Amino acid sequence: MLDYLLNGLGLGAIFAFIALGYTMVYGIIKLINFAHGEFFMVGGFLGFFALRDLGIERLPLPAPLPILLAYFCALTVAALGSGLLAVVTERIAYRPVRRAGRIAALITAVCVSLILQNLAIKAWGADPKAYPDPKVWVDVDDLPARAESNLYARRVATTSTGERVESEERVVVEGEAIDRLRLKSEGRGEVYRKVTIPRETTRGFVILALVLWTPVLWFLVMRTRMGKAMRAVSEDLDAARLMGIPIDRVVAYTFFLGAFVAGVGGVAYCVTYGKIEPFTGFVPGLKAFIAAVIGGIGSIPGALVGGLLLGIAESVVPYMLRDWAGWRAAFAWKDAIAFALLILFLLVRPTGLFGRPLRVKV
Amino acid sequence: MSGELLWWLNLLVGVGIFTLLAVSLNLINGFAGMFHLGHHGFWAMGAYAAAWLTRECAGSLPGPLLYVATLGFGMAVAAAGGLAVGIPCLRLRGDYLAIATLGFAEIVRIAIQNLPQETLGGSLGMPVARVLMAVGPDTMVAFRGLTLLIATAACSLVILLIRNYIRSAQGRRLLAVAQDETAASLLGIDPTRPKVVAFVLGASVAGLAGALFAHFQGFITPLDFQFMEMVKMFLIVVLGGMGSLSGCVVGAFLVIATEQLLNRAPEAIAEWWQVEFPLLLALMIVFRPQGIFGRREIGDLFRRKARA
Numbered sequence: 001m002l003d004y005l006l007n008g009l010g011l012g013a014i015f016a017f018i019a020l021g022y023t024m025v026y027g028i029i030k031l032i033n034f035a036h037g038e039f040f041m042v043g044g045f046l047g048f049f050a051l052r053d054l055g056i057e058r059l060p061l062p063a064p065l066p067i068l069l070a071y072f073c074a075l076t077v078a079a080l081g082s083g084l085l086a087v088v089t090e091r092i093a094y095r096p097v098r099r100a101g102r103i104a105a106l107i108t109a110v111c112v113s114l115i116l117q118n119l120a121i122k123a124w125g126a127d128p129k130a131y132p133d134p135k136v137w138v139d140v141d142d143l144p145a146r147a148e149s150n151l152y153a154r155r156v157a158t159t160s161t162g163e164r165v166e167s168e169e170r171v172v173v174e175g176e177a178i179d180r181l182r183l184k185s186e187g188r189g190e191v192y193r194k195v196t197i198p199r200e201t202t203r204g205f206v207i208l209a210l211v212l213w214t215p216v217l218w219f220l221v222m223r224t225r226m227g228k229a230m231r232a233v234s235e236d237l238d239a240a241r242l243m244g245i246p247i248d249r250v251v252a253y254t255f256f257l258g259a260f261v262a263g264v265g266g267v268a269y270c271v272t273y274g275k276i277e278p279f280t281g282f283v284p285g286l287k288a289f290i291a292a293v294i295g296g297i298g299s300i301p302g303a304l305v306g307g308l309l310l311g312i313a314e315s316v317v318p319y320m321l322r323d324w325a326g327w328r329a330a331f332a333w334k335d336a337i338a339f340a341l342l343i344l345f346l347l348v349r350p351t352g353l354f355g356r357p358l359r360v361k362v
Numbered sequence: 363m364s365g366e367l368l369w370w371l372n373l374l375v376g377v378g379i380f381t382l383l384a385v386s387l388n389l390i391n392g393f394a395g396m397f398h399l400g401h402h403g404f405w406a407m408g409a410y411a412a413a414w415l416t417r418e419c420a421g422s423l424p425g426p427l428l429y430v431a432t433l434g435f436g437m438a439v440a441a442a443g444g445l446a447v448g449i450p451c452l453r454l455r456g457d458y459l460a461i462a463t464l465g466f467a468e469i470v471r472i473a474i475q476n477l478p479q480e481t482l483g484g485s486l487g488m489p490v491a492r493v494l495m496a497v498g499p500d501t502m503v504a505f506r507g508l509t510l511l512i513a514t515a516a517c518s519l520v521i522l523l524i525r526n527y528i529r530s531a532q533g534r535r536l537l538a539v540a541q542d543e544t545a546a547s548l549l550g551i552d553p554t555r556p557k558v559v560a561f562v563l564g565a566s567v568a569g570l571a572g573a574l575f576a577h578f579q580g581f582i583t584p585l586d587f588q589f590m591e592m593v594k595m596f597l598i599v600v601l602g603g604m605g606s607l608s609g610c611v612v613g614a615f616l617v618i619a620t621e622q623l624l625n626r627a628p629e630a631i632a633e634w635w636q637v638e639f640p641l642l643l644a645l646m647i648v649f650r651p652q653g654i655f656g657r658r659e660i661g662d663l664f665r666r667k668a669r670a
Contacts, residue, residue, distance in 0.1 A: 032457060096648050104651040107600055110593050111640035111647075118636040282589075286464075293461050329476060336472040339465035343451065346462050350454050 004319045005312060010203035010272065012311020013210040017265030018288030019295070019303035020217065021258025027234040027298035028254050030102060034109040035089060036262060037285020038116035043082035043263030044270040044280055045124060050074040051132045057192070058137045067134045067195065071267075079263035086259030087252050089116075094255075095248065120278035128277040131270045135192040140183050143191075147172045151191040197271070206268045213261065214304060221300060226253055234298065283335070287314075290342050296355025305353060314338045364503060369626075371506035375578055376618045378513030379571050382520060384598040384610040386567035389524050391596075392604035393533075394560040395540030396452065397460040401595055403467030404565040406587035407443050408436035408572025410474060410482055413490045413582055425493040432493075433573045440569025441562050443470075448561040452554065467592070474584050487583030490576045497580070509578050516574065520567050521607050527563070532556055594621075597643050603653030608660040613653070617643075 018040055025033045054077075056070040093112045097104045135152075143151075151172040157165050171191055172178055183191065221227040229250045232240040241247050269284060270276045291310040295302025314334050321330040321337075330337075383405060390398045412432040419428055451462045475485045482488055497505045527533045536556035538546040543553050576582050598617050602609025620642060624635035631638070 026457075032460075093644065097651070100648070100651040103600060103604070104647045107597060107647045108644050110596075111644035114590075114593070114640040115637050115644075118640075122634075122637070286468075290461060290465070293458060297457065332476045333472060336469045336476075339469050339472075342465050343462050346454055346458055347450050350458055 001316075001319065004315045006200075006203060008312035008315030009308060010206050010311070011315060012291075012308035013206045014265050014269045014272070014307075015284065015288045015291045015311050016210055016304045016307025017213075017268065018262050018284060019291040019307045020300065021262045022289050023292040023295070023297055023300060023303040024221075024230075024254050024258045026292070027300075028230060029094075029098065029105075029233075029237070029251060031094065031105045031109060032289065033255075033258075034106070034285075035112040035116055036258065037281030037288070038113050038120075039082040039086050039089075039259040039281075040262040040266040040269070040285060040288075041120065041276075041278060041281030042085055042116065043078035043259075043266030044276045045120065046081040046263070047074040047078035047267035047270065048129065048131060048276050050077040051134075057135045058190075063136075067136070070134060071271075075264055075267050078267045079260045082263035082266065083256040083260035085116075086255040090252055090255040095251075098251075117278050117281070124278065126278060128275045131274050131276055133194040133196060135194055137190055137192045139190055140178070140180050143178050143180070145178060147174055147176050147178055149193045150174050151178075151193055153191045199272070202268070202272050206272070209264060209268065210304070213264070217257075217261070217300060220257065226250065230254055287338065290338070294342065294345055294352055296352030299352070299354040302352055302354035310338060313341055317341070367503055368506060369622075371503065371510055373619060373622050375506060375510050375513055376622070377614050378510065378517055379575050379578070380595065380598060380618055381517045381611050381614040382513075382567055382571035382574070383595045384602070384614050385517070385520055385524060385607060386564040386571075387595050388599045388602075388604065388607065388610050389527075389560055389567075390564040392599060392606070393528060393540060394536055394557055396557065396561070397456055398463045398561070398564075399460045399592060399596070400447070400463030400465070400467035401564075401568050402587045402589065402592040403463075403470040404440040404443055404568035405572040405575070405591070406467075406470050406474065406584070408440040408569025409576040409582050409587070410488070410572075411439035411569065412436040412573035412576045413488050414482065416491050416493055416577075417488075420491045420493065425495070429494045429577065432577070433570055436569040436573030436576075437566040438569070440572065441566035443569075444562040444565025445558070448558045448565075452557050452561060464589075464592075467589075471584050471587060483583075485584055487581055487585075489581050490579070492577075492580060494577060506578075509574070513574055516570060517611070520570070521611075524563075524567075525607060532559065536560055599653075601643070601646060601653050603655035603657060605657040606653070606655035606659055609653055609655035612655070 018036065021036050021039070022033060025031060025036070051070060051074045054070070054073060056073050057066045059066050059069065061069070089112055093108055094105065097108050138151075150170055153169050153171045155167050155169045157167065159165055171183065219227075221230060229240070229245045230253070232243070232245055233247060233250050237247065240250075265284075266280075270280065287310060288307065291306035292303050293306070294309060295304070295306025314337070317337050318330040318334045321327045383401060387398070387401050390396050390401075412435060415432045415435045416428065419431070423431065447463065447466050451459060451466075454462055474482050477484065479486065492505075494508065495501065495505055528537070533556075535546070535551045536559075538549070538551055539553045539556055547553050575586075579586070594617060598610060598613035600613075601616060602611070602613030621635075621639055624638055625632060627635070
C-alpha cells in the first residue's frame, strides 16, 4: 500500500511538472495549450540524446558524480530545448491568432500539437526507443580477473554511404574471465558497465526536484518584476498593455518557463518508464491538464496539488479496488478511473480546488 | 476505372459520415454554445452498439430490416449516453465542460478496450457482418453506392430536423440561453432543458453516424475513434462556421477531400501529409477565423443577391 502511495506520489510529481506549464499559460492568455504535451515529449527526446551522445559519464571524477552530472546535463538540455521550442512556437503560431478569439487559438494549438508530433516521427522514427541506462566507464586494467557484470564498448562504423554509425557492443559477459590483452589489441582499452537505477531512486529524485522547484517558481512569479507583470497580464491583458507592460515578452517568458519545467518532467517521465516515442506526450499531457483543472486552472499551487492528487488517485484507487474489492482488472482501467474521478470531482467543485469562482456580472 | 470509382465513393461516404458528426457537433458547440470535446465517444458508442446488435441478431431478422434496426439502436444507445453525461455535466461551463466530456469519451474507449474480448472485441477490433447486401469484389461498387445513398438521405433528414428544431420555439430558447444564460433565465427560460435536449439530440446523431460507419467499414477497432477524429469534426465545424449547417457540409467535404487527396498525392507531398494537413487548417484559422460561412447559410447568400 505504501509502495503504491509513493509510486503515485512520484507519478503525481511528474503530472505536476507538466500541469504547471498548462496552468501558467492558461492563466495568462486563457489558452489550453494542446501542444504542451509535445514540448514535454521533445524534452524527453533531447534528454535521451544528451544521455546517449554527450558522454559526460566518461569524465574522470569520483564514482557517483559522473552519472549525476550526466543526468543534470540531460535535464538542462531538455529544459532549455523545450523552453526554446515553446518560445518559437508561440512566436510563429500563437501570436498571430491571439486576437482572433479563443476557439481559433485552441484549433491552432491542436494543429501545432499534431505538427510537432508528426515532425518528431519524421525526425526520430515512430518506434519506442529504450531510454539509455547510465554507464560507468572503467579502464580495462582496473578490472578484476572475472567480470562482475556485462561489459560493453562503443563501436563506430562507417557505412557504404559514408555515414558514421555508432553502436553498442557487448564485449564481456558476466562471470567470464577478462582477457585484457585481447580487449586492448582490439582498441577497447575502456569499457563500461550499465547501471540500472532502482525505481525508488528515480521516484525520490522526481519528488525532490518538485520540492526544489516549487519555491523557485513561487519566487519567479511572486517576487520578481517579470512575475509581477505576468500576474498583471493574467488579471487583465488590456489594462496591463495600457500600463506599459510588454505583453509579447511576458507571454513568451511564460511559455518558456512552462515548457522549461515540462522538459524536466519529460526526462523524469521517460527515465521512470524507460522508453520514449513521439506519442509519449499525449496521455501525460491530457492527464496533466486534468490535474491543472482539478487544482483550479490558472493557479500554480493548484497545479501542484492537482498533479499529486491525480497521481496518487491513479495509483491507490485501482489498488484498493483490486485488493479490497476484488476487482482483478482494476489496473487496466486506471485511466478510466482517473477520468471518472475527474468528472465526479468537477460536479462537486466545478472550479477546482484553488480556482476563483466565476463572477457573473448582470 | 472501377478502382477510381471506388475511391471516390469511399471519399463521399466519408464526407457523409463526417457531415452527420459535424452537424450534430455544431448543434451542441455552435448553436447551444457548449464546449463539448467528447463527440468521438458518442460516435464509438453508436458504432459498437450497431456492431453488437448485428452480431446478436444476425440471421434472425432479414438483412435490410436488421440494418435499419441497428441504426436505430446505435442512435438510442448514444442518446442514452448523452443523457447520462448531459444531465450532470451541463452544469459545468467552458473548459471544464470540455475536459469532462473529453474524459467521458476516453472512458468509452478504455471500456471498449478492456471489456472481455468476447463482448466487444477488445483492442483487436470487432467484425460487423454484412447485412445490407452481400459484399464481394463484384458488388463493392453497388454496396458503396447504396451506402452513399443512405448516408445522403440521413444527412438531409438530420439537417432538416436540426434546422426545424432551431427555428422552433424551443430552438429559439436554446439560442437565447447560448447567447446569455443569465438574461435568458431572467426572461423565464429554464436554461437546462433546451441544453439537455440539444445535447441528447446531438449525441444520437453521432450514434447514427457511428452505426453507418460500422456497417460501411465491416470492421471496427477502438483506434477508429481516437481523439484525432474529434479534432477533425471540430475543424469541420470551425471551418464551415460555428452555427452554420451548410457550412458543415462544405467543411466536411473540404477536410475529408483534402485529407484523402494529400494521402494519395505524389510521393514528395504524400509523405508529409500528416504535417501538411494541420498546417493547412492552421493557416485557414489564421486568415479566416470565423470559418467560411460564419453564422450564415448557403440560402442567405442567394437571398442577399436577389435583393441587391
